[in-house]
Amino acid sequence: MYTLNMATVKLSIQDKKDLDKFTKFLALKAAQIIVQSRLGEKVQTKCKPHSSGTDWFNLAIRDLPEVLAEAKRALCGEVVTARLPLCVEISLRTVEGDSMMLETWCLGVLPEQCDPSVRVTYTVYNRMGILLKSLVSVTRVTPAYKLSRRQGPDSYVICYRIYMGEPQLHNLGEGYNQVRVGQLCTPVGTLHLSVSYRTKMTISPQNTGRDNSIMLKSDHFHPDLSPKHLRYQQSEDNSASLSDTIKVGAFADSCRQQQIPLEPELEIPNVPFSSLLAPRQQSPPRPSSVQPAEPPVETGGGAEVEDDGNGNVTPRCDSRRSSCSMVSNNEDFIMVDLKTPFATTNANSELGAFYLECQSAPQLKTFSEQPTLAEQVGDITKTLEAFETSMQEYDEMLNSLCLSDNNN
Amino acid sequence: MNARSQIFELTVEGRQVDEAVASIFHTVLFHRSVGKFQYKQEGSYSVGTIGYADVDCDFIDFTYVCCSSDDLDRNLKREISVFSEALRGNDGPGSGQISLEFFQKKKNRWPFQPERIPWEVWTVRLELIKLNNEHERQVCRERVGDMLTEKILYIAEVMNRHDYVPKMPNQSELDLIFDTSYADVQPYLFRVGFATSTPTNTSVGTTVKKLIKETLSL
Numbered sequence: 159m160y161t162l163n164m165a166t167v168k169l170s171i172q173d174k175k176d177l178d179k180f181t182k183f184l185a186l187k188a189a190q191i192i193v194q195s196r197l198g199e200k201v202q203t204k205c206k207p208h209s210s211g212t213d214w215f216n217l218a219i220r221d222l223p224e225v226l227a228e229a230k231r232a233l234c235g236e237v238v239t240a241r242l243p244l245c246v247e248i249s250l251r252t253v254e255g256d257s258m259m260l261e262t263w264c265l266g267v268l269p270e271q272c273d274p275s276v277r278v279t280y281t282v283y284n285r286m287g288i289l290l291k292s293l294v295s296v297t298r299v300t301p302a303y304k305l306s307r308r309q310g311p312d313s314y315v316i317c318y319r320i321y322m323g324e325p326q327l328h329n330l331g332e333g334y335n336q337v338r339v340g341q342l343c344t345p346v347g348t349l350h351l352s353v354s355y356r357t358k359m360t361i362s363p364q365n366t367g368r369d370n371s372i373m374l375k376s377d378h379f380h381p382d383l384s385p386k387h388l389r390y391q392q393s394e395d396n397s398a399s400l401s402d403t404i405k406v407g408a409f410a411d412s413c414r415q416q417q418i419p420l421e422p423e424l425e426i427p428n429v430p431f432s433s434l435l436a437p438r439q440q441s442p443p444r445p446s447s448v449q450p451a452e453p454p455v456e457t458g459g460g461a462e463v464e465d466d467g468n469g470n471v472t473p474r475c476d477s478r479r480s481s482c483s484m485v486s487n488n489e490d491f492i493m494v495d496l497k498t499p500f501a502t503t504n505a506n507s508e509l510g511a512f513y514l515e516c517q518s519a520p521q522l523k524t525f526s527e528q529p530t531l532a533e534q535v536g537d538i539t540k541t542l543e544a545f546e547t548s549m550q551e552y553d554e555m556l557n558s559l560c561l562s563d564n565n566n
Numbered sequence: 567m568n569a570r571s572q573i574f575e576l577t578v579e580g581r582q583v584d585e586a587v588a589s590i591f592h593t594v595l596f597h598r599s600v601g602k603f604q605y606k607q608e609g610s611y612s613v614g615t616i617g618y619a620d621v622d623c624d625f626i627d628f629t630y631v632c633c634s635s636d637d638l639d640r641n642l643k644r645e646i647s648v649f650s651e652a653l654r655g656n657d658g659p660g661s662g663q664i665s666l667e668f669f670q671k672k673k674n675r676w677p678f679q680p681e682r683i684p685w686e687v688w689t690v691r692l693e694l695i696k697l698n699n700e701h702e703r704q705v706c707r708e709r710v711g712d713m714l715t716e717k718i719l720y721i722a723e724v725m726n727r728h729d730y731v732p733k734m735p736n737q738s739e740l741d742l743i744f745d746t747s748y749a750d751v752q753p754y755l756f757r758v759g760f761a762t763s764t765p766t767n768t769s770v771g772t773t774v775k776k777l778i779k780e781t782l783s784l
Contacts, residue, residue, distance in 0.1 A: 203617035205634055205750035207602050210615075216601040218617040285726075291597050292722035294618055298629045299715040307629075337719055340726030 169345045173278045177344055180278070182238040183214045184286045185265055188293055188351065189229040189320055190219050192246045192263050195297035196306040196316045215287035217294075225318075232320040239346055242267045247319040247326070248302050253312060259329040260302040260316075261355035263339075268350065273343035285342040289351055292340045300337075300355045330356045569667070569684040570729060574717050575691045578710055579703070583650040584643070585623040587690050589714055590721070591642055591666045591758075592621070592632035594688050597725040598668060599633050599753040600744070605737050616751055627711035630718070635751045645758035652762045653692065662762030663691040668754045670732045671742040680742070682755075685730060 169177070194201055203218035212221060232244065243266035251257040276282060297303060306316045327334065334354050341350035529537070578586050601614030617634040632639060646664065653662045666688040671680040697703050732743045732754065744752045 200620040200622070200629075202619040202634060205601070205617040206615040207604060207750070208612065208614060209601065213615040216613050216615050218615045285728075288597060288725055291618075292725055295593050295596065295631050295718055296722050298620065298631055299718045303629065304627070339722055342726065343728070 169274070169278075173345065177278050177282065177346060178237050178239055180283055180286055181242075181344075181349065182233065184290070184349070185233060185238055185242075185244045186226065186229050187214055187217070187219050187290055188263070188265055189244070189246050190221060190225055191290060191293050192248070192297055193225045193318050194220065194222065195294075195303060196248050196318065198306050198309045198316065215283065215290055217287055217290055219290070225320075228318075228320050232322050234322075239267060241322050242349075243322070243324060245321050245323070245325045247321070248306075249317050249319070250302075250305060250309075250314050251317055252314045257317070258359075259356065260305065261300055261353055262325045262327060262330070263351070263353045264325045265349065265351050267347045269347035271343070271348040272346055274345050276343055276345060278345065282342065282344050286349075289340045289342055289349075293351060296337070296339050296353065300353060301357070301359065302355060305359075325354065327354050330354055331358045333357050569669075569687050571687045571689065572720075572724060573689045573691060574720075575693075576710065576713055576717075577693045577695055579625070579697050579706055580654040580694055582623075582625045582706070582710055583653060583692060583694070584646055585626050585628070586692070586710060586714065587646045587649070587664055588632075588643060589621075589623065589626075589628060589630035590688065590690055590717055591646070592639075593630055593718055593721050594666060595638065595642065595753055595756070596631055596633050597721070598686075598756070599638075599751045602748075602750065602752050603740065603744075603746075609737060611737070614750075614752075623711075625707065626714065627707045628714050630714075633751045633753075635748055637748050638751055638753065642758070645760075649758075649760040649762070652760070653694065661691070661693045662760060663689055664758065664760040665689040666756055666758055668756050670755060673742070685732065 201220075203220060206213065206218060209216060229244075233241070238244075243264050245265075246263040247259060248261045248263075249257050249259045302316070305314075309316050334356050336352060336354045339351040339353060341348050574590060576586055596616075596618060599616060601616050603611045603613055605611045618631050619634040620629055621632055622629050649662065649664045653660075667684045668686040669682045669684040672683055673680050695706075697706055735743045740746060743754065745755050746752060
């Protein structure tokens, strides 16, 4: 705000005061609209012929005391325009303690785009009202709205957080959307309101099926180590190529493809536990990926181990928080190293390996041994010839069938 | 002056027509309504407060927001249902369009009616489809919901542009800009019109009709 120029100079003290006040209430009311739209209930407010002191912008927005307190705490009562952006983060928390950030609403200001001629008391105030109406409408159409209407104490609840500063969008997962709700010009810059929302919802009823629930139960004692939580942090860096971001499951045989030539053709490939017999391999190089947003948590010294002595190759976990990782070829499957308390390290790895062997079946030979076109044509010709020679047999069989039909 | 025109095209099942149109028009009207003006002496006035309500659609996976004014809702729904019935009737054409037009009035010399000058027109073109089973209906519920999401975002974008809206009038001219017939809200003057033949013919047809009407009214 200090770089402001002529515009601020021209702005009268009264206008400046008004503008700050309007902006503060815009922020407070925006927070109310967003949070109230995520409570899971339909909102209805009444029209009033006479506005009262709390009815800002001629829009009947209820003030929930708790939200007001949170928003005021974030704003700190300072000159609001100088401290924007203000963000309201909406997240989902399951009964198991998993949480997932759904969207972040952001009210920001661009000081370089200002309109000194605009009238604060009239035009700015009215446009703030329109911006809030747009906010009311848009809050009902982002994916989090439907989720919030279905929340319940035995499935998941929606949480919010209000903070000042640049929006933290890295937890929204890959391919999040950003939508502009609206903007308005003021003498000190352009106020803009936007939302960024998650598009990939991985915690959903169909994904908490039987198979996954067995594995996911293992984080009872470490609510922070939710694999889903981890997963979104891993996608912070959008520039990383796909191959960099692919993770290998905790027990997954990361070198399966290299093993195939070692086995004789006639042996049945991928016998359960076969990896125990295979020579030890080096794990793939650590992906050039991102640091976790939160400080790493130490987990019994197991996280850095590459080879656990059972012959299973355990790739290093990217975030170093635990040996959680996921199977690369199955988006929805997340596996957690079973860290049973008081048990020796990786007592369950055989089970895990067995599970993975079964889960990802080997490629069918049909696909690896494709016959040439000539061979295929030859096969067809042979088959046709065989059919022709056996024509007599078929006729006889047909006749016998007809006869037996008649008998019945 | 040319009116701004926004056209939305949607493909819906018959029973989704009313809700699809209402969600768009109500969102527009919510933005294009102000609180009721209360005039005091000496020409000063106070502006009332607009309440709003969430509306869940029955046949579309969608929730929209409207002004909480029963009268406004009733009037709009009535207009839409006339269109919907014409569109869905047995001999209905299967496609049609409905427009929400905002206009201001310009006083004419007595005895002529005030002239209506439109400044913004929102048109929804609908094409009806027939669905065979519940699965298709479920898909359609979601698809139309997604389409409406796009439309709502677009409406928000348009509303936040600094485009022309009529100037705030004096008390004597309030009726030339706003519809003051509602007790709780004060929308800009608007009317709803529709046509249920092929859209290209209609626009020409209505223009000609309008020309003739206007000539006669002079």
